[in-house]
Amino acid sequence: MTARKDDNRQRSVWSRIASTLGLAPRQDGTATTARSSAPQSSGTPSRKRKAAIAVSIALGLTAAAGFGGTYYVKANTVSYYHLYKDGTELGTVDSPEAVEELLALKKEEAARENPGVDMELETGSLTYEPASGFKAVPDTEATLDKLEKQIAFYAVGVEIKVEGEVIGVVKDKATAERVLQRVQGEYAPELVMPEVMNVRPMSYNANGKADASSPESASQKSVSPKSNREVKQVKFVEDVDTQSAKVQPTEIVDEETMYKTIVSGSEAETTYTVQPGDCVGCIAEKFDIDKQVIYDNNPWIKNDMIKVGDVLDLTVREPKINVETVERLTKTVETKPDYVVRENDEMRVGESKVISEGIKGISELTYKQVKRNGVLVSSELVSTVVIKPSSPKIVMKGTKVVRGEGTGNFEYPVSGATLTSKFGKRWGRLHKGIDLVGDSTIKAADEGVVEFAGVKSGYGNVVIINHRNGYKTLYAHLSSYSVAEGEIVEKGDPIGIMGNTGRSFGTHLHFEIHKNGVVQNPLDYL
Ligand SMILES: [Zn+2]
Structure with missing residues (x-):
């Protein structure tokens, strides 16, 4: 702004003040104290109006009647004020109102130039000292000009x-x-x-x-x-x-x-247009930023694929203020059934049986989570409430150790056995065992190891069990057998089905007991 313009602006400010106060500006820009015939603006304080009217009446009376002496002096005595800023006199003014008017105008002007901002004037401390003099003409305009030049503005912000x-x-x-x-x-x-x-x-x-x-x-x-x-x-x-x-x-x-x-961290965003020969890593290096910033800002990048002309957001964001939240997370989860093992000494080691499959339960887990800007910092399980308990999966496991050694005590290989032929001389030959009929399932007479399972001349399908204690037992004429050589059987285990194979006349079991290679009368052991 040039000095001339500034001067013009001040003049116009002054004319406005003068017109508001009812002072008619003279041709040279100096206000007179003559009462303007224009109606008072409604905004003018009545105190000021009364003062102006008083002056006006005094002048009128003087002109009409021409009274002389003290009355004339009194009527021509003008009240005015010395204006001080921070204790230093700036000059004289008609009234404090003229000053206030200037300040109001300046404030209005500042507000207009800075919309939405709370503008304040820096005026310093203004004080007035009343004075009066015969036909005194206070230098209001010059004083206000001087004051105006010393007024500073500032905005009140937060x-x-x-x-x-x-x-x-x-x-x-x-x-x-x-x-x-x-x-x-x-x-x-x-x-x-x-x-x-x-x-x-x-x-x-x-x-x-x-x-x-x-x-x-x-x-x-x-x-x-x-x-x-x-x-x-x-x-x-x-x-x-x-x-x-x-x-x-x-x-x-x-x-x-x-x-x-x-x-x-900043309102400015950094973007970059991909050039020929660029790669994600190269761009990161070029801008000295972490590659992860590029991935985070540009989630559309897949497998590092960028092409010439792509616009990348390279803004490195560092929040000025970080927000920490404490959150409560409640999750409903399924709980697996407990696994319970029950030992059973009637089942062999290695054997197991599921008694109950178990049922999943439902629990409510509550976590206290601390996050910074939404990113998990810590998570702590604070409570577990069982909504529905699980029921355990129960598995029976055998503990019985079987070594294939007999007890030396034998039981009938056939349930509900009936003896049909005894051990001993029969038709001129030694009958080496006993013949039994009854239930068709043939059972091991004692614990032992299957030594033979197959066909032997005269015996048909036959199973021989070595009880590893000097005894062996033989089961002949079977229609089938269900054990294999080397297999350990316990007393009472099924080993085959009664039959009529080999030299046999009718379905029965031929059963022998040998002790150290010598046939025994089975009835002596059963
Ligand atoms: Zn026989």
Whole structure:
């Protein structure tokens, strides 16, 4: 602004003051004390109006009647004021109102030039000293010009301080609080005043990406039955403070800018257009940033595939303020049945049997989770509530050790046996065993190892068991056998089915007992 323009502006300010106060500007720009015939503006204080009218009446009377002497002097005595700024005189003025009017105009002008900003004047301390003189003409305009040149402006803003350091200035406390609440609200919408979360047209998440989710979805997120997550506490990690401060109007940023500065560290985004020969790693190196920043900012990149012309977001975001939340996470989980083993000494070692498959239970697990900017920092299981208990899977396991050694005590190989032929001389030959009929299942007479299972001349299908104690038993004429050589059998184990194979006349079992290679009369042992 040139000096001339400045001068013009001041003159126009003065003319406006003069007209408001009812002072008619003279041709040379100096106001007279003559009462203007224009009607008083309604905004003029009545005190001022009365004073002006009094002067006007006094002048009129003087002119009409021409009274002389003391009356004339009195009528021509003009009251005015010396104006002091910080104790130094600036000059004389008609009235304090003229000064106040100037200040009001200046403030109005500042407000107009800085819309939305709370502007204040820096006037220093202004004091008045009343004075009066015969036909005195106070130098109001010059004084006001002088004052105007000394008036400074400042904006009243609210600084947001992080760890004592100012990170930005907004226009007022309400704006500062709203911005800070939005920052917390990103991670704890249910703990932040709903109107704060609702008024914003868009939100920016910690990655600075516009999130068009509506306020409704934000509030649904917290009560969704799928996610039993509840934010219990929210706080800033840093020491965050707000303070009103005198600043230059240009220092004040709008709410959105302040918000972005806080969550991303800066409002400026860095983008880069892929050039021929570029690769993700090369670009990271070129910009001296972590490759992960590129992946995080540009989730569309798959398998490092980028092509010439692709625009990458390379903004390194470091939030100025970090938000810590304490959340309670409740999860319903299935619990596996316990595994219970029951020993059974009637079952052989290695054998097992599932008695009960067991039933899964349901438990509710509650975790206390601490997150920073939504990223899990710690998780602690605080309680487990059994909703439905599981029932155990029960498995029976055998403990009986079987070595294939007989006890020396024999039992009948046939249940419900009937003796049909005894041991001894028969038809001129030795009958080496006894013949039995009864239940068709043939059982081992004592524990032992199968020494032979097959066909022998005259015996047909035959099983021989070595009891490893000097005794062997033989089971002949079987229609089939169900054991193999080397197999350990216990007393009473089924080994085959009664039959009529070999030299046999009718289905029966031919049963022999040998002791150290000598046939015995089985009836002596049964
Ligand atoms: Zn026989």
